[in-house]
Amino acid sequence: MELTINGTKHEVDIEPDTPLLWVLRDELGMTGTKYGCGLAQCGACTVLVDGQATRSCVTSVESVARSEIMTIEAITEDTVGQKLVEAWVSNQVPQCGYCQSGQVMAATALLKQSPQPTDEDIAAAMVNLCRCGTYNAIAAAVRQAAEA
Numbered sequence: 001m002e003l004t005i006n007g008t009k010h011e012v013d014i015e016p017d018t019p020l021l022w023v024l025r026d027e028l029g030m031t032g033t034k035y036g037c038g039l040a041q042c043g044a045c046t047v048l049v050d051g052q053a054t055r056s057c058v059t060s061v062e063s064v065a066r067s068e069i070m071t072i073e074a075i076t077e078d079t080v081g082q083k084l085v086e087a088w089v090s091n092q093v094p095q096c097g098y099c100q101s102g103q104v105m106a107a108t109a110l111l112k113q114s115p116q117p118t119d120e121d122i123a124a125a126m127v128n129l130c131r132c133g134t135y136n137a138i139a140a141a142v143r144q145a146a147e148a
């Protein structure tokens with residue numbers, strides 16, 4: 001199977017129903033995308049599939065074989081992603097950091113679809129869980145990146 005990830009084509013020899021997260025981490029060594037719950041509940045595994053925030057732990061590789069996949073490894077190659085990373089740093093968002101790549105990917109999808117989101121838009125889109133409770137800092141960083 002051929003997957004397009006961060007603009008590069010990768011050949012993987014894998015069962016079609018294997019979750020994308022497993023392929024990213026175990027087959028391709030792209031460990032920036034995290035495993036949290038494995039049940040589509042936490043969002044730690046969020047990547048972009050054709051620009052949409054997608055939970056890779058429950059997404060089969062077969063279903064994304066003809067899509068553009070973007071992971072946290074390429075975030076600073078993306079204009080929106082770069083602005084978000086800068087805002088994340090200046091707001092010192094992460095605590096333990098475990099959820100943060102998924103949070104940044106969710107924020108990237110949001111700003112691509114809604115460049116000037118309202119507080120309600122941010123609350124509706126930023127639903128990934130954070131055990132450290134960084135939600136206010138995340139919202140502040142998204143607002144800052146949108147203004148930038």
Ligand code: FES
Binds near residue numbers: 036038039040041
């Ligand atoms: S690991 Fe995918 S949603 Fe939690």
Ligand code: FES
Binds near residue numbers: 095129134
């Ligand atoms: S920063 Fe620790 S889980 Fe979010």
